[in-house]
Amino acid sequence: MKKFIFSLFLLFYSALSPAQQSLTFGIVPQQSAAELAKLWGPIVKDLSRTSGIDIHFATAPDIPTFEKRLSAGEYDIAYMNPYHYVVFNQSPGYQALAKARDRLIKGILVVAKDSKINELTDLQNTTLAFPAPAAFAATILTQADLTAQEIDFIPNYVSSHDSVYLTVAKGIYPAGGGVLRTFENIPAELRGQLRILSTTKGYTPHAIAIHPRIAAEADKLQQALIAMEQRQTGKDLLDKINIKGFAQAVDSDWDDIRALKLQQLSAK
Incomplete structure (x- = not known):
């Protein structure tokens, strides 16, 4: 029963x-x-x-x-x-x-605030940080902009946007990919150590x-x-x-x- x-x-x-x-x-x-x-x-x-x-x-x-x-x-x-x-x-x-x-997604490349890098071409032959291969704006769009300018680089995938921002701020990488929304969400102290080098075209x-x-x-x-x-x-x-x-x-x-x-x- x-x-x-x-x-x-x-x-x-x-x-x-x-x-x-x-x-x-x-x-x-x-x-x-x-x-x-x-x-x-x-x-x-x-x-x-x-x-x-x-x-x-x-x-x-x-x-x-x-x-x-x-x-x-x-x-x-x-x-x-x-x-x-x-x-x-x-x-x-x-x-x-x-x-x-009322928002489009755009990829950004960030560098340390005091970095001497001021143009995408300054990233020629460098190793850069990205969250993951299929991160749309932070990886795909930013890499497309680099490729369009014939900039050679080695991508290193560090798991998350936060990890990109942290490793760039610490000088482990000269630049890395993210998006404005996650950049705005990181602690102000960390954000203050970074600046946006470039922004991609916007998409849905x-x-x-x-x-x-x-x-x-x-x-x-x-x-x-x-x-x-x-x-x-x-x-x-x-x-x-x-x-x-x-x-x-x-x-x-x-x-x-x-x-x-x-x-x-x-x-x-």
């Missing part, structure tokens, strides 16, 4: 809708897990409360691991860079809900996208994300990640990324 009751419980639990189960919201690890939890944890909690869906913060130790988890469809919801969205929209089929309002920013298995919850989640900035509490949370608010997004918003015809990831 006990086995029968237990079997019924398992059958009932497996039949629960995604909204009744706990969903994971994976955040691309541009910064340390601790920093992301501090910045995004309250946002995920707020989204859970306003949408009525149980959602929990998640990330990965580094960007390549995050890519593998996206490829496997491990996250129910994910905040991913534009290139990731183009790739993982194809498979396993993540669908965009929202993007940062990161996507907040859902796995197809929770498509039934799309409207609730999208409405809650867009409404966040309309409440002072939500606005304060968004200010901490330097985002004004979220706007509704559709798949075609990332056609500017597709037009670049970038080499596809092999994260599977």
